[in-house]
Amino acid sequence: MRPPRFLLVAGESSGDMYGADVALSLMGRFPGCQIFGLGGQKMRRAGVELEGDIEHTAAMGPLAAFSQLGGLFRVFRRLADRIEATPPDAAILIDFPDFNLRLARRIKAANIPIIYYISPQVWAWREGRVQQIKQLVTRMLVIFPFEETIYKDAGVDVEFVGHPLIETVRATKTKEEFCVAHKLDPKKPIMAILPGSRKKEIRHILPTLCEVVDRILALKPDTQFVLPAAPNLDRALIDSIVGNRRIRIVQGDTYNALRYARAAIVASGTATLEAALLGTPEVIVYRISAIEAWFLGKFFLKVRLFGIVNIILGEEVVPELFQDRFTPQLVSEAAIRLLDDVWLQSKIRGNYETLRRQLRGGKVAERVANAVAGVINLEQLQTKE
Secondary structure, eight states: OHHHHHHEESHHHHHHHHHHHHHHHHHHSSTOOEEEEEOOHHHHHTTTTTEEEEEGGGSSTTTGGGGGGHHHHHHHHHHHHHHSOOOSSEEEESSSSHHHHHHHHHHHTTTTTTTEESOOOOTTTTHHHHHHHHHOSEEESSSSHHHHHHOOOOOOOEEEEEOHHHHOOOOOSHHHHHHHHHOOOOTEEEEEEEESHHHHHHHHHHHHHHHHHHHHHHOOOTTTTEEOTTTTTHHHHHHHHHHHHSSSEEEEEEHHHTOOOOOOEESSSSSHHHHHHHOOOOEEEEEEOHHHHHHHHHTTOOSSSSSHHHHHTSOSSSSSSGGGGGHHHHEEEHHHHHHHOOOHHHHHHHHHHHHHHHOOOOOHHHHHHHHHHHSSSSHHHHHOO
């Protein structure tokens, strides 16, 4: 029996991380298998042959994506041609719905089973995609428990596999070690600010967060601020916005920075869930351009809550300040409450424990590999070389 071939597609940095874990699990389950697709450096290091790199495809917001269309189209064509020339035995698509659902049509036409891991946010916008997924996807693997109900009600073959971050989000240093490494005083309060992971997010969000820092320091001058920055972020851009403010920029140490912060101000996204898993009370903020906000609000958004922590728990457990409510005054007031109110801190952490239990976790990538094993045609592998 020849080793199987797999297509693995992820379009953003978190998908690249999850895709790398899936690739390693597939290689353990199917020794000698070949994996090709779209991803980033983590997937490349895991042994995936990339037809495109997400460094050139990731975009923020529905309008920003237009700037990436040329590169995405070229990657799409390369993947489609390869699917036709050497069909994989299964395709694993990770989130990135505008690209992946179009590619899924080509894959479906080639009679290749499709595992979709990490659902598009059909519960937030473009709910009509559920029917599209039902027609195209062999098996949907979701990472939030409420998503399983949505798909089951629509007749989609679905499994809740748990959230992969449960396995990876943890501190790696003591508070004393962290403070020594970054010249912080362990006896004074620390607040983390996370403005997002893309240049456009930095430009839209960090200037307001700097004003928040100024307001908090005027009232609580002992507060220490840390800004955890991913290694690939434009440090010059961050420095130009932060200026000479008392903000310690920490690179490659995000989980420790969040764990030992008394509170955090976090741009909506994966980092809000990471803060919750580390037990750090947070304010969730976000801002996109006015035209993007109008476009989303008029045509797509269907949700009452925006932060994923609140969506999972079904109520506003941590404050959300988006768009017009994302102001220095409102954010600083909410952040100071989190710093000072011990009862509120305890209440939020209790809700975080509920969230952790709901997210399950443990061996998620292995569950994905098991799902792939359940849909590939073993007889075909035995007869085709």
